[in-house]
Amino acid sequence: MHIEGATAFVTGGVSGLGLGAARMLLDGGASTALVDMNEEKAGEAIEELGELGERARFLACDVSDSEQVEAAVTAAVEALGPIRILVNAAGVAPAQRLVSRDGELFDLELFKFTVGVNLIGMFDVIRNVAGVMAGNEPDGNGERGVIVNVASAAAFDGQIGQAAYAASKGGVVGMTLPLARDLGSVGVRVVTVAPGIMDTPLLAGAPQELRDSLSRLQVFPRRLGTPEDFAHLVRAIIENPMLNGEVIRLDAAARMPPR
Numbered sequence: 081m082h083i084e085g086a087t088a089f090v091t092g093g094v095s096g097l098g099l100g101a102a103r104m105l106l107d108g109g110a111s112t113a114l115v116d117m118n119e120e121k122a123g124e125a126i127e128e129l130g131e132l133g134e135r136a137r138f139l140a141c142d143v144s145d146s147e148q149v150e151a152a153v154t155a156a157v158e159a160l161g162p163i164r165i166l167v168n169a170a171g172v173a174p175a176q177r178l179v180s181r182d183g184e185l186f187d188l189e190l191f192k193f194t195v196g197v198n199l200i201g202m203f204d205v206i207r208n209v210a211g212v213m214a215g216n217e218p219d220g221n222g223e224r225g226v227i228v229n230v231a232s233a234a235a236f237d238g239q240i241g242q243a244a245y246a247a248s249k250g251g252v253v254g255m256t257l258p259l260a261r262d263l264g265s266v267g268v269r270v271v272t273v274a275p276g277i278m279d280t281p282l283l284a285g286a287p288q289e290l291r292d293s294l295s296r297l298q299v300f301p302r303r304l305g306t307p308e309d310f311a312h313l314v315r316a317i318i319e320n321p322m323l324n325g326e327v328i329r330l331d332a333a334a335r336m337p338p339r
Contacts (some may be wrong), residue, residue, distance in 0.1 A: 081164060081165065081219065081221075081223050081225075081226045081269075081319065081321070083105060083108035083109055083110050083165070083315070083319070084108060084109030084110070086109075086110045086111075086164040086165050087110065087113070087157075087160040087161045087162060087163050087164055087165070088102070088105045088110045088111070088112040088113065088163070088165035088166070088167065089112075089113045089115060089152075089153065089156050089163045089165070089166050089205075089209055090102045090112060090113065090114060090115060091115045091116070091143055091167070091168050091169055091170035091202075092115075092116060092169035092230075093112070093113070093114035093115050093116050093125070093138075093169065094116040094118055094122045094125040094138070095116075095121050095125065095280070095281050096281050097169045097230060097275065097307050097310045097311075098114075098116070098167065098169035098170065099114075099125055099128075099307060100306070100307020100308055100310050101169060101228075101307075101310065101314045102114055102125075102136065102167075103129060103132065103307075103311065104308075104311035104312070104314065104315055105165065105167075106129060106133075106135055106136060107132060108315065110135070110165060111136075111137075111161065112135065112136050112137070113136075113137050113138075113152070113155075113163075114136055114138045115139045115141045115143075115152050116139075116140070116141070117140065117141065117142050119138075122138040122140075125138075126138065137156070137160060139152045139155055139156060140152075142201075143170045143197060143201035143202065144193075144197045144201040146204050149201070149204045149205055149208055150208055153205075153208040153209055153212060162212055162213075162215070162216050163209050163212050163213060164213065164216060164226070165225065165318060166206070166209045166213075166225070166226070166227045166228065167228045168202045168206065168227070168230055169230045170197070170202070170205075171197060171230065171248075172193070172194055172198060173245050174190055174193075174194055174244065174245065175242060176190060176241055176243075177240065177241050178243055191243070191244040191247075194244035194247075194248050195244065195251070197248075198245070198248035198249060198251075198252065199248045199251040202229060206227060206229070206259065206270075209225075209227070210263055210266075210268060212225075213225030213227075213266070213268045214263075214266040218267050221321050222267045223267045224266055224267040225263075225267070225268040225269075226268070226269050226271075226318050227263075227269065227270045227271070228271055228272075228273060228314050228317050228318070229256065229271070229273070230272070230273055231250075231252040231253050231272050231327065232245070232246075232249040232274055233274050233275065233276040233329060233331050233334070233336060234246045234249050234336070235249040235250040235252065235253045236253075236274070236329075237335050237336035238250075238336075239336055239338060240338055240339045249274070252272055253272060253274065253327050256272040256325060256326070256327055257325045260324050260325030261325065264324070269321070269323065269324040269325075270324065270325060271317045271325070271326055271327075271328065272326070272327045272328070273313055273314070273327075273328050273330055274327055274328065274329045274331070275310060275330045275331065276298070276305060276329065276330060276332060276334045276336075277294045277295075277297065277298070277304055277305060277331070277334060278304060278305040278306065278307070278309075279291075279304035279305065279307075280307065283304070291304065297334045297335075297337075298331075298333070298334045299332055299334060300332060300333065303332075305331070305332065309330065310330060313328065
């Protein structure tokens with residue numbers, strides 16, 4: 081799939097990994113919908129993108145709201161053209177023990193919320209965008225679209241307090257191959273990236289001591305991953321037609337300890 085001239089739809093697109101991917105797509109010549117709940121961050125992101133932001137369009141959307149998802153996909157197509165690239169980077173990462181030290185049970189609503197955003201919301205975006213992609217004209221390789229989902233190393237190495245998060249990201253991992261098989265007949269590929277410890281806004285305010293200790297978990301290179309590292313892999317996935325139905329860990333060979 082060629083990036084230049086394509087229309088991309090990036091959830092979680094105004095910060096962190098999503099913004100890193102959006103910047104790469106815009107730099108590669110794609111028109112890009114930045115889909116996010118955070119309208120305040122959206123203005124900052126467009127300004128930060130500079131001239132690249134001229135081909136970006138912010139669309140406010142809560143991915144856990146099906147009506148908003150459908151509306152955002154429709155608006156993106158109307159404003160930018162048929163979507164050929166989807167990057168699903170929106171997500172939440174709450175933490176809570178199953179039973180706390182004082183006997184409090186895991187909040188079931190928090191579990192539902194986490195799965196609702198990270199798994200059900202992502203699936204809703206995929207099904208709506210896939211419906212658009214299925215109607216695209218195929219390129220020279222017969223491709224109509226590429227979908228890149230963001231899971232997490234927590235799907236494999238979930239830590240204490242990450243039951244809901246790990247379950248939601250494990251679901252993303254588990255649906256990768258079936259989705260690729262479902263969409264193979266219409267020329268749409270599906271690949272999942274499972275990042276490890278990334279230097280995103282979630283860690284921006286962390287003490288340097290914590291950041292250094294997290295870096296030491298990496299085998300090589302011994303540093304936190306960056307949105308640019310993520311974007312580099314997304315580009316490779318988009319451009320390599322043989323990458324399909326796979327989950328790729330992006331974690332410098334780190335394996336997370338229990339805590």
